[in-house]
Amino acid sequence: MSSDQNGLTPRLRLVSAGNQTRAEVRPGQRALDWAILMAHAQEGDRVAYQRLLQEITPYLRSLASRRCNDRSDIEDAVQDVLLTIHSIRHTYDPTRPFAPWLVTIANRRLIDRIRRQVRQRGREVALAPEHEIAAEPETGAEAAPGRRELERAIGSLPPAQQQAVRLLKLKELSLKEASVATGMSTTSLKVNMHRALKSLQKLLIPRNEP
Amino acid sequence: MINTDDLIDSLATDMRPVKRLRPPLLRACCWLLGAGAVVALLAVNQGIRPDLAQRLHDTPFVASLVGSILTGILAVIAAFLVSLPDRSRLWILLPMPALVLWLSNIGYQCLTDWVSIGPDGMSPGEAARCFTTLAATSLPLSLALLVMLRYAARLRPIIVALTGSLAVSAITSTALALFHTIDASAMILMWNVGTAVLLVGTAGLFGRRMFRWVAPRVFAQD
Numbered sequence: 001m002s003s004d005q006n007g008l009t010p011r012l013r014l015v016s017a018g019n020q021t022r023a024e025v026r027p028g029q030r031a032l033d034w035a036i037l038m039a040h041a042q043e044g045d046r047v048a049y050q051r052l053l054q055e056i057t058p059y060l061r062s063l064a065s066r067r068c069n070d071r072s073d074i075e076d077a078v079q080d081v082l083l084t085i086h087s088i089r090h091t092y093d094p095t096r097p098f099a100p101w102l103v104t105i106a107n108r109r110l111i112d113r114i115r116r117q118v119r120q121r122g123r124e125v126a127l128a129p130e131h132e133i134a135a136e137p138e139t140g141a142e143a144a145p146g147r148r149e150l151e152r153a154i155g156s157l158p159p160a161q162q163q164a165v166r167l168l169k170l171k172e173l174s175l176k177e178a179s180v181a182t183g184m185s186t187t188s189l190k191v192n193m194h195r196a197l198k199s200l201q202k203l204l205i206p207r208n209e210p
Numbered sequence: 211m212i213n214t215d216d217l218i219d220s221l222a223t224d225m226r227p228v229k230r231l232r233p234p235l236l237r238a239c240c241w242l243l244g245a246g247a248v249v250a251l252l253a254v255n256q257g258i259r260p261d262l263a264q265r266l267h268d269t270p271f272v273a274s275l276v277g278s279i280l281t282g283i284l285a286v287i288a289a290f291l292v293s294l295p296d297r298s299r300l301w302i303l304l305p306m307p308a309l310v311l312w313l314s315n316i317g318y319q320c321l322t323d324w325v326s327i328g329p330d331g332m333s334p335g336e337a338a339r340c341f342t343t344l345a346a347t348s349l350p351l352s353l354a355l356l357v358m359l360r361y362a363a364r365l366r367p368i369i370v371a372l373t374g375s376l377a378v379s380a381i382t383s384t385a386l387a388l389f390h391t392i393d394a395s396a397m398i399l400m401w402n403v404g405t406a407v408l409l410v411g412t413a414g415l416f417g418r419r420m421f422r423w424v425a426p427r428v429f430a431q432d
Binding site: 041042043044046047049050053054057075078079082083084086087088089090091092093094096097100101104105108109112174175176 | 212213214215216217218219221222223225226227228229230231233294295296361364365366
């Protein structure tokens with residue numbers, strides 16, 4: 001029985017024309033290069049792995065753009081596919097073509113993503129103007145005590161957790177940016193953020209519960 | 211949202227060498243050896259049904275036994291094949307001929323040799339023993355298959371769970387036919403088809419969740 005993805009192999013298009021010489025490579029040759037890079041990556045070659053992921057990303061982006069409209073949604077989908085490839089890279093058999101393996105993973109994740117979004121949309125209600133009470137000035141004034149309470153709760157946290165909350169949530173920095181700003185590792189920032197949220201939950205939620 | 215280039219850098223930095231999966235046929239054979247060992251252990255523990263030699267001369271019984279064994283073998287091969295991204299989904303059709311042979315013979319036995327269940331036909335003791343065999347065979351085999359196929363969590367969890375559970379139910383039904391004197395047709399129907407429906411139905415309903423449960427943490431993000 002032949003693979004149902006074989007028909008997709010010729011559709012591999014070159015979309016990452018970063019330089020002229022690469023764009024001139026035939027799609028078949030490119031897929032073979034990717035297979036070789038993946039075989040090296042499975043053996044622990046980080047440079048080959050990084051090159052492979054960088055080279056397949058524009059292709060994944062083009063696949064995602066056929067199913068998603070929003071630019072940030074496309075990037076999210078590409079990252080989801082990259083994470084999946086990373087998690088199951090041991091399932092690739094270098095004696096078989098790389099393109100069907102890649103295309104199936106990408107399509108599965110993209111379809112799953114669309115299904116999830118449709119399910120979520122089914123549970124959401126569109127915001128009507130009457131819902132937007134937070135914009136009214138008097139409500140903003142009422143929100144002030146809540147904000148003071150939140151500030152007080154954040155102030156009661158250990159310094160590392162306070163820093164994580166302020167940078168990641170209030171200033172909305174990325175993990176990497178926060179890591180550069182504080183000198184803390186991203187793992188440590190994540191742990192501190194997680195603990196801070198737990199503590200804030202304990203401090204703030206019980207009072208609001210009926 | 212993290213930048214895609216940063217994600218690639220961090221994936222490449224954290225990357226470790228991986229052990230490639232062995233060929234799907236080889237892994238299916240390993241699971242079948244395990245299944246054989248479970249059935250052999252149960253045979254030692256529970257004993258083969260006393261009238262087995264006599265029943266082996268009965269063509270519909272032999273045909274349904276061969277059908278269930280073949281369904282088990284082909285379904286597990288199909289499960290290992292469809293779990294891989296670069297193999298066709300059409301492999302799920304592989305166990306179908308054997309499944310037709312197995313189910314049609316059960317149906318044939320029911321039609322031609324209908325034995326109504328009298329007051330003695332449904333002894334609670336035998337039913338409990340049947341249930342013990344069902345649990346003792348299907349649970350370890352399902353768990354082993356779930357762990358061996360955990361990487362399918364993000365790809366085709368439902369069809370992998372369905373074909374896998376078909377394999378488990380076929381092997382379980384084989385064990386039931388070998389160890390228990392279930393002569394009333396309704397009992398045969400109930401235990402064979404009931405086991406298959408129970409396991410395949412559970413896989414259809416909870417397959418995705420079960421795979422997420424055993425899959426590595428990165429799978430549990432969505």
